[in-house]
Amino acid sequence: MKKSIDLINERIRDGNAHVVTAEEMPLIVTELGEEEALKEVDVVTTGTFGAMCSSGAFLNFGHAEPPIRMERVWLNDVEVFAGLAAVDAYVGATQQSTTQQSVYGGAHILEDLIGGKSIELRAISHGTDCYPRRTITTQLVLDDMNQAIMVNPRNAYQRYNAATNTTDRTLHTYMGMLLPHGGNIAYSGSGVLNPISNDPKFRLIGSGVPIFLGGAIGTVVGEGTQHSPAGAFGTLMTCGDMKQMSNTFVRAATMHGYGVTLYLGVGVPLPIIDIESVRSTAVTDRDISVDILDYGVPSSNRPSIRKVTYEELKSGMITINGEDVRTSPLSSLKRARIVADTLKDWVKAGKMQLTLPAVRINPDKAGKPMRETAHVPRVIDIMDRRFIPIDEESPIKVAAETLLKDETNHLPVVNKKGQLVGIVTTYDVSKAVARPGNKTCVRDIMTKKVITTNPDEAVDVAIQKLERHNISALAVVDRENKVVAMLTAIALGKLFEQRWSR
Amino acid sequence: MKLLVSVSRKQGKYPIIAQVVKETGVLVNVERAMIDSHEGELLIDVPDDSCELVRQKIAGLGASVRILDRGIRIDTRECVDCGACISICPQEVFSFGDDWGILVEEEKCVICGKCVIACPHSALFLSGEIPERPF
Ligand code: SF4
Ligand code: SF4
Numbered sequence: 001m002k003k004s005i006d007l008i009n010e011r012i013r014d015g016n017a018h019v020v021t022a023e024e025m026p027l028i029v030t031e032l033g034e035e036e037a038l039k040e041v042d043v044v045t046t047g048t049f050g051a052m053c054s055s056g057a058f059l060n061f062g063h064a065e066p067p068i069r070m071e072r073v074w075l076n077d078v079e080v081f082a083g084l085a086a087v088d089a090y091v092g093a094t095q096q097s098t099t100q101q102s103v104y105g106g107a108h109i110l111e112d113l114i115g116g117k118s119i120e121l122r123a124i125s126h127g128t129d130c131y132p133r134r135t136i137t138t139q140l141v142l143d144d145m146n147q148a149i150m151v152n153p154r155n156a157y158q159r160y161n162a163a164t165n166t167t168d169r170t171l172h173t174y175m176g177m178l179l180p181h182g183g184n185i186a187y188s189g190s191g192v193l194n195p196i197s198n199d200p201k202f203r204l205i206g207s208g209v210p211i212f213l214g215g216a217i218g219t220v221v222g223e224g225t226q227h228s229p230a231g232a233f234g235t236l237m238t239c240g241d242m243k244q245m246s247n248t249f250v251r252a253a254t255m256h257g258y259g260v261t262l263y264l265g266v267g268v269p270l271p272i273i274d275i276e277s278v279r280s281t282a283v284t285d286r287d288i289s290v291d292i293l294d295y296g297v298p299s300s301n302r303p304s305i306r307k308v309t310y311e312e313l314k315s316g317m318i319t320i321n322g323e324d325v326r327t328s329p330l331s332s333l334k335r336a337r338i339v340a341d342t343l344k345d346w347v348k349a350g351k352m353q354l355t356l357p358a359v360r361i362n363p364d365k366a367g368k369p370m371r372e373t374a375h376v377p378r379v380i381d382i383m384d385r386r387f388i389p390i391d392e393e394s395p396i397k398v399a400a401e402t403l404l405k406d407e408t409n410h411l412p413v414v415n416k417k418g419q420l421v422g423i424v425t426t427y428d429v430s431k432a433v434a435r436p437g438n439k440t441c442v443r444d445i446m447t448k449k450v451i452t453t454n455p456d457e458a459v460d461v462a463i464q465k466l467e468r469h470n471i472s473a474l475a476v477v478d479r480e481n482k483v484v485a486m487l488t489a490i491a492l493g494k495l496f497e498q499r500w501s502r
Numbered sequence: 503m504k505l506l507v508s509v510s511r512k513q514g515k516y517p518i519i520a521q522v523v524k525e526t527g528v529l530v531n532v533e534r535a536m537i538d539s540h541e542g543e544l545l546i547d548v549p550d551d552s553c554e555l556v557r558q559k560i561a562g563l564g565a566s567v568r569i570l571d572r573g574i575r576i577d578t579r580e581c582v583d584c585g586a587c588i589s590i591c592p593q594e595v596f597s598f599g600d601d602w603g604i605l606v607e608e609e610k611c612v613i614c615g616k617c618v619i620a621c622p623h624s625a626l627f628l629s630g631e632i633p634e635r636p637f
Contacts, residue, residue: 049582051622176586177620184589251582253622263582263622316588316598328588330622334602335582 001038001275008042008271009353017042019269019347021340022193022281029282037278043347043354044281046195047212047267047339050188050331051253053174054154054225055093055262057110057242060146061121063087068133070123074098075109082123086131090151093252093262105260107252110150113142114214115247148242150214154224156266158196158234159290162187162313162327164305164320167296169468172257176330178295182305182320185292185327190336191285191310195268196234198281204270205236206357212267212343216244217352220268222359228367236361238266249339263332267339269347271354285310292320298461300369379462380455382495383476383485389414392421392443399442400429410473412483413446419481422446423473452477453487459495462487503553504533504570506613507544507560519544522559528552533612545570545612573611573628574618576604580625587617587626 011017018041020028025044029037061070063086073082073089077099080089095106109119118139127134142148163186165171165178172178175186191197199205209220218240227235249265272278290313291304305320312318313327346352375381388402390411399411403426413422424446432445439445453462453474462474466489476485509518523530534545548556553569560567574595583604588596593610596617618626 050584172619176622177590177616179590186586186589251623254624255622256619261622263584326589328585328590330584330586332582332584332602333598337602 001035003038003042003273005271005273005354005356008273011042012347012350012353015348015350017347019043019045019344021337021344022046022198022270022283023337023340025281026192026284029278034275034278034282037282038272038275041272041278043344044198044270044272045267045340045343045347046198046270047193047265047336047341047343048156048190048195048331049249049265049335049339050190050263050329051174051255051261052152052155052264052266053094053261055110055150055152055264056106057091057148057150058084059089059091059148061087061089061140062144062146064133064136064138066133067131068123068125068136069128069131070136071125073121073123075119075121076104076112077120078104078106078109080106080109094260096260102254102259105252105254107260107262110242110262111247111250111252113148114242114245114250116141142243149239150218150242150245151221151237151239152213152224152264153237154226154235155213155238155264156195156224156236156268157189158194158200158229158232159191159288159310160188161290161304162292162308163295164292164325165296166294166305171295172255173295174255174258174261175295176255182323182325185308185313185318185325186330187290187310187313187327188330189290189310190331190333191288191314192283193333193336193340194288195266195270196229196236197283197288199268199270199277200229200232200234200280200363201276202229202234202357202361202363203280204273204277204356205268206359206361208355208358209268210352210354211238211240211269212249212265212339212346213238213240213245214242214264214266215246215249215342216240216242217346220357220361223361223365226367227361227365229361229363230366233367234361234363236266249335265335265339267343269343269352269354271356273356285314298458298464377459377495378455379453379457379459379476379485379487382459382491383455383487384491385485387412387483387486389418389483390424390442391416392441392446394442395440396429396432396442396445399424399445400433403429408486410486410488411442412450412475412486413442414483418483420450420452420475420477420483422448423450423475450475454478455484459492463492466492503548503550504573504613505546505548505553505557505560506568506570507546507565508567509542509544509565518560518563518565519546521563522556526552526555526559528556530556534614570613573608573613574606575608575627576606577625577627580623581621582623582625584622587621590616590620592616 069086077097080091093107097104163175207222221237224235224237251263289309293302472489474487531547
């Protein structure tokens with residue numbers, strides 16, 4: 001059996017459509033069976049509410065008198081993209097204020113405009129014959145704009161990998177605060193309620209399909225950026241009229257240590273037209289799994305600690321290597337439900353008609369990493385191989401002499417096997433000379449907890465280590481913990497001089 | 503009731519809490535201790551009815567002491583019930599209710615401050631009033 005979209009729309013118009021949420025659907029299918037569920041259910045609504053960094057809006061301010069061709073535009077000190085003719089701009093959600101940094105950004109502008117607040121616009125131009133004006137400063141509210149159209153390049157990720165951190169320090173990431181030693185797990189996404197997870201083949205979701213966006217009726221533009229459904233990481237590009245939106249579903253946020261982002265509510269009503277749409281909307285949290293990635297590894301290829309389903313994540317606790325670890329989401333499940341429920345009410349009330357995709361979204365595409373044509377500098381490129389190791393049993397005097405002779409401030413300390421056991425600096429030696437006590441050999445004065453790097457590490461990662469520990473050199477060690485070189489702040493300084501001059 | 507005790511380094515070497523317990527017979531629960539080279543801060547929990555007694559005793563021993571009548575506060579206008587505060591709180595102050603709304607058990611809070619920076623919506627506060635925000 002099949003059901004036409006026209007029949008479904010007719011039922012919606014007549015107020016007879018049977019609409020359920022994606023959370024209710026699995027039970028209905030289990031109880032009625034697929035055939036009956038197809039007859040019974042007309043529409044399944046989905047919803048998600050969470051951080052969607054890749055969002056923003058096109059604003060049209062109208063022309064001033066005399067007119068200006070705005071070249072650079074700031075809204076409440078947040079620079080917006082103005083390379084769009086004379087009086088249009090695109091506000092990117094993660095763009096941060098030049099004066100308040102992560103406290104205020106593009107997302108806050110969107111939230112404030114929707115909330116009815118006034119925003120200060122400042123713009124400059126070089127002045128042309130047709131647009132003589134050079135500067136403008138004015139206060140605007142949403143109603144003053146001709147258009148405020150939210151167009152989000154990447155929304156509603158199909159699912160998102162969970163995050164943990166195995167290092168010994170707290171990390172602040174776009175996945176929130178990650179406690180040291182795998183102390184917690186953060187996850188994102190609404191699982192069973194996620195739009196794409198209920199239509200992973202993109203048979204129902206595609207260009208032109210009406211959706212819930214930030215409290216308004218919007219549409220799917222097409223595939224989102226980074227759309228990668230081959231790995232079950234599909235995304236959507238969406239758009240909608242900001243003037244119809246509400247602050248309940250559009251909220252600015254700041255991830256500590258990361259920056260500004262936008263929390264947004266998105267939902268798609270899915271028409272139940274055939275058995276396959278019944279099957280895909282019968283998905284449960286148990287069927288959707290993600291990896292838990294170790295954000296302690298500063299790479300885009302983070303290792304997976306284990307696989308986990310949304311059912312486990314939502315339970316609040318999972319086990320890793322026999323230990324219980326608490327999980328918590330970043331996205332709001334409560335608001336995701338409100339999105340799906342609101343959509344359900346809208347469809348029931350005949351507030352929206354459904355369509356099938358005008359243009360289908362590719363369901364098999366795979367995203368790829370950036371092609372890099374310039375060599376990414378690694379520690380091996382700039383490390384200093386002419387370092388002098390010192391034996392842990394050497395007298396302090398020898399350390400002093402070596403430091404003087406080689407005009408260096410750091411000596412890696414090694415054991416008989418050449419393995420790194422500590423580091424001594426000019427400061428350690430001076431201190432030992434000034435206050436000798438009963439310290440005689442290098443081992444007595446060295447710092448035992450040495451921060452190390454390895455030849456293959458990216459220079460930017462090594463720099464973070466220097467900054468974080470406020471030190472000026474790192475020992476470069478191989479897999480056997482043997483010292484192979486030193487990396488100093490001086491070598492890094494030289495690298496930066498060259499980096500931008502190429 | 504919770505008391506925040508600040509001691510200078512010199513006093514830190516002197517067992518203030520032990521002294522108080524011994525002299526008052528009140529059971530004092532040390533919930534958090536932060537001691538560095540200059541000063542120390544202790545968060546203690548005492549039964550409500552002996553709070554004043556303990557406070558006077560500690561003050562008498564030369565430490566400064568402040569009664570903390572409230573733990574973490576939540577601005578429900580800003581909170582979106584995301585849950586980011588749940589797994590990072592050492593005291594399990596936050597949890598989800600049946601409808602995935604956030605529940606706060608303020609009395610368990612030990613005022614460590616973690617959740618204040620972890621909340622993406624700046625909805626959590628430790629001291630002072632919740633700021634007035636025109637909505
Ligand atoms: S992290 Fe902040 S916004 Fe999220 S539930 Fe906790 S208090 Fe509310
Ligand atoms: S301040 Fe610390 S103990 Fe109190 S609620 Fe926040 S994280 Fe929990």
